[in-house]
Amino acid sequence: MSADRHADAGAFILHVDMDAFYASVELRDRPDLRGKPVVVGGLGPRGVVLSATYEARAFGVRSAMPIGRARRLCPQAVFIPPRHRLYGEVSREVMAIFRAVTPEVEPLSLDEAFLDVSGAVRRLGSPRAIAELIRRQVREQQSITCSVGVAPVKFVAKIASAHCKPDGLLVVPEPGLLDFLHPLPVSVLWGVGDRAEEVLARLGLRTVGDIAQVPAATLRRELGASGEHLHALAWGRDERSVTPTREEKSVGAEETFPVDVDDPDVIRTELLRLSGRTAQALRAAGCVARTVTVKLRLASFKTITRSRTLGEPTDVAHEIYATACALYEGSGLDGRARLRLVGVRATGLSQAAGSTRQLALDDRPAGWREAEQAVDRISRRFGTDAVRPAALFRSAQDAAGGSSRDGQPDAPSKVRDAPRILGNEPGI
Numbered sequence: 001m002s003a004d005r006h007a008d009a010g011a012f013i014l015h016v017d018m019d020a021f022y023a024s025v026e027l028r029d030r031p032d033l034r035g036k037p038v039v040v041g042g043l044g045p046r047g048v049v050l051s052a053t054y055e056a057r058a059f060g061v062r063s064a065m066p067i068g069r070a071r072r073l074c075p076q077a078v079f080i081p082p083r084h085r086l087y088g089e090v091s092r093e094v095m096a097i098f099r100a101v102t103p104e105v106e107p108l109s110l111d112e113a114f115l116d117v118s119g120a121v122r123r124l125g126s127p128r129a130i131a132e133l134i135r136r137q138v139r140e141q142q143s144i145t146c147s148v149g150v151a152p153v154k155f156v157a158k159i160a161s162a163h164c165k166p167d168g169l170l171v172v173p174e175p176g177l178l179d180f181l182h183p184l185p186v187s188v189l190w191g192v193g194d195r196a197e198e199v200l201a202r203l204g205l206r207t208v209g210d211i212a213q214v215p216a217a218t219l220r221r222e223l224g225a226s227g228e229h230l231h232a233l234a235w236g237r238d239e240r241s242v243t244p245t246r247e248e249k250s251v252g253a254e255e256t257f258p259v260d261v262d263d264p265d266v267i268r269t270e271l272l273r274l275s276g277r278t279a280q281a282l283r284a285a286g287c288v289a290r291t292v293t294v295k296l297r298l299a300s301f302k303t304i305t306r307s308r309t310l311g312e313p314t315d316v317a318h319e320i321y322a323t324a325c326a327l328y329e330g331s332g333l334d335g336r337a338r339l340r341l342v343g344v345r346a347t348g349l350s351q352a353a354g355s356t357r358q359l360a361l362d363d364r365p366a367g368w369r370e371a372e373q374a375v376d377r378i379s380r381r382f383g384t385d386a387v388r389p390a391a392l393f394r395s396a397q398d399a400a401g402g403s404s405r406d407g408q409p410d411a412p413s414k415v416r417d418a419p420r421i422l423g424n425e426p427g428i
Contacts, residue, residue, distance in 0.1 A: 007173055008150055009174050013114060013152065016115065019146060020053050022051030022082060023053045028142075037061070039074070045259075094146075097138060098134065104119065127150050128171050131148040147169070150171040152236070153238035156180070160172050189208060192230065199222050249349065252293075256340060257342075268325055271342060271344060274324070278320055279316060282349075283352070289320075289347060289349050295341070299338040306328075306331050315352060
């Protein structure tokens with residue numbers, strides 16, 4: 001891009017994406033691994049890749065790939081179990097860098113966010129200068145790198161950040177938007193999956209520019225309502241603004257067992273662990289939940305869900321666990337049913353500060369909630385495993401067997417679903 005004063009004209013949307021985030025954080029503590037293929041993920045037989053260095057990606061290793069396949073593709077790689085608490089801490093500090101630039105920050109996950117910097121240019125300079133400032137501060141403060149796409153609209157900014165990875169900056173000014181966009185393959189557009197790509201290829205449409213030249217009515221006939229959406233994107237039209245806050249919809253945690261399980265005691269113990277993680281995530285978010293849902297996935301991959309709405313909203317693990325057990329026991333599964341995965345989810349969220357709780361005649365003013373809040377304080381000071389239910393004391397081998405057996409709430413990631421706050425996710 002030109003370095004003149006029009007080089008970022010009209011480009012006020014930034015997409016900032018950390019480079020190989022989990023792996024990069026691990027390399028801060030193990031600089032001897034720099035330049036080597038490194039894979040972060042669950043190390044059990046059913047673990048998946050959460051992050052891989054670019055040296056590992058050169059062998060075909062990708063996020064969400066089964067660990068077993070990653071080992072076959074790159075046996076010389078160093079495989080590291082994830083440290084979700086650490087990644088969450090680094091993510092919070094990175095997001096703080098973004099929010100020091102502008103309050104218009106829309107996190108997409110732990111390691112990426114959209115920023116609208118239109119209100120910051122008078123204070124901090126051009127969008128390009130702001131992007132360079134962010135990259136410099138992330139590198140200096142966290143010793144990791146990020147890539148930044150700068151564009152007039154969100155989806156083009158995201159494409160730009162992907163094109164300049166790793167550790168890059170790409171600005172797409174408004175006058176050059178179509179010049180950048182039209183030569184790209186159709187697969188870069190939001191909403192183009194395998195089926196849509198097949199339909200477009202059948203029509204002879206292989207680039208974004210090809211789509212732009214086809215009447216919207218033709219695309220609508222072939223692809224339905226999404227056809228009009230693709231036509232708008234092909235002309236660089238994306239009406240969505242950066243949304244700093246999103247309504248929280250649910251909190252949940254789930255676990256894939258290392259081997260299929262048919263022991264009800266083991267399943268109830270896992271429900272206890274997941275209920276604790278869900279309740280802790282609720283309290284951290286300042287929310288209470290009205291409905292509890294249990295997810296049970298059989299060895300055959302058939303999934304059963306059961307839900308119950310509570311009389312009063314809660315953020316107490318004891319209450320969530322009792323409900324989860326009742327739902328499991330009422331699921332109709334007998335003791336011979338082998339489970340691959342179990343999950344606990346809390347929905348119908350509201351702010352804890354605005355909720356009131358009616359004490360029953362035999363309730364004490366202080367009880368389970370206060371006890372769990374005390375455990376939260378101890379965990380923050382001394383670590384997650386400082387205090388936990390006796391049923392969760394297992395061998396170190398057990399603790400490392402699953403995809404996330406550290407007994408603490410996982411931070412949101414691109415791969416795992418638990419636990420995280422689910423909002424109105426963008427269509428990407």
